[in-house]
Amino acid sequence: MIHPKSQSLASDRQHSTQNPRSVVVLGAGAWGTTLASLAAANGHRVQVRSRRDGAISPSEIERADVVVSAVSMQGVATVVREIQTLPLLPTTIFVTATKGLDPVTTLTPAQIWQAAFPDRSVVVLCGPNLAKEIQQGLPAATVAGSTDDNAAVAVQAVFSSPQFRVYTNSDPLGVELGGTLKNVMAIAAGVCDGLQLGTNAKAALVTRGLTEIIRIGNSWGAKTETFYGLSGLGDLLATCNSPLSRNYQVGYQLAQGKTLSAILAHLEGTAEGVNTTQVLMQRARQQDIYMPITAEVYRLLQAEITPKQALEALMLRDLKSELL
Incomplete structure (x- = not known):
């Protein structure tokens, strides 16, 4: 007998595949590329942008349903300023996967994103996630935290898989x-x-x-x-x-x-x-x-x-x- 929660997860993954989203990952390091692979495996259209090579054009970010920030703490403020100049979709969700604190303001990455985009949904993605293990297909779990439950559930669907379980939490801080x-x-x-x-x-x-x-x-x-x-x-x-x-x-x-x-x-x-x-x-x-x-x-x-x-x-x- 299949547990109702298992049916729900399978349904969410099928829904995610049938409704592919445009996902842009900012940051081509180990964690950024790992997140990109997880989203791509679920059938989403994924682009990875390195701050060094500028591989993705602004138009790709402007059309993105989900923008994932996986840059180092040092680069967060710069990336935020760049994206502020772009005409984004009204439903674009920002996902921050950076772990750090701003040395000047002591703000967290999500606080920086939310201050720059007060009317947008910001989701924090964080958990015991060693990138190399996930790349090897080993099981792991993480948390999508946001005050916007719908945004957290949407991000949950983008990245969840049988090997990578995503939970939601309403306490992003x-x-x-x-x-x-x-x-x-x-x-x-x-x-x-x-x-x-x-x-x-x-x-x-x-x-x-x-x-x-x-x-x-x-x-x-x-x-x-x-x-x-x-x-x-x-x-x-x-x-x-x-x-x-x-x-x-x-x-x-x-x-x-x-x-x-x-x-x-x-x-x-x-x-x-x-x-x-x-x-x-x-x-x-x-x-x-x-x-x-x-x-x-x-x-x-x-x-x-x-x-x-x-x-x-x-x-x-x-x-x-x-x-x-």
Whole structure:
């Protein structure tokens, strides 16, 4: 007997194939090309635009039903300004797949998109999604977060498949912050493994890291329960435990004695956690948010302390209740 939900998913995929959408993916990195492949496999008309080669003309963006932004945080503001000059379809949905924070405004990518297009639907796509595993056809799940339920469901249909399950969530800020803040914790987790501190230490770090993420997210206005979902705890577990994570690699190699500049010079892609850590420290000072793990990661990235000194600083803090 087929479960009603299974029938619903099959129906959504069939509907998606019979009603192909025009999808433009901005960003030809690993994640952008992976998302493009998922949409194309569902029968949608997909174009990928690299900011370097400008392979897609403005007219293709103007006709797009869905515009996916998978550029690095550094390029978000520029892309937004470029698209603001174009006459888009009135029903175009923006999907942001960037994980980071603007160093000047501390805004998230979705907040930047929404501020530029206040009357448009913006959907955040985030979850435990290591691109290389998805490219290999391994199963994964993610979250489409938006205050516009119809837009979230539309994006869900574009990318869902038997190997890639997409859930919806009405708290896009929480979805986005979960995917962004965990990059800081992934750097710390990489240090933990690089120093060979063991499973107990890693479990304690990740658990306290989630507590810190929730504290920061709540101060931003996100819902606590969102951080226990795929884009929060799920993404945290994946990124803190995989050598495929660029942020994990930064921490791991710092623990091996390499300098940050040398690590970033040879890293494949952008480790957004480095910039995110700096932005979070700005926000912590402005709003007096308690972020002990982030603070030590920041000092480590600034070469103010060694990995071992960062560990000692965390372990020797004043004793307190776990719930604080």
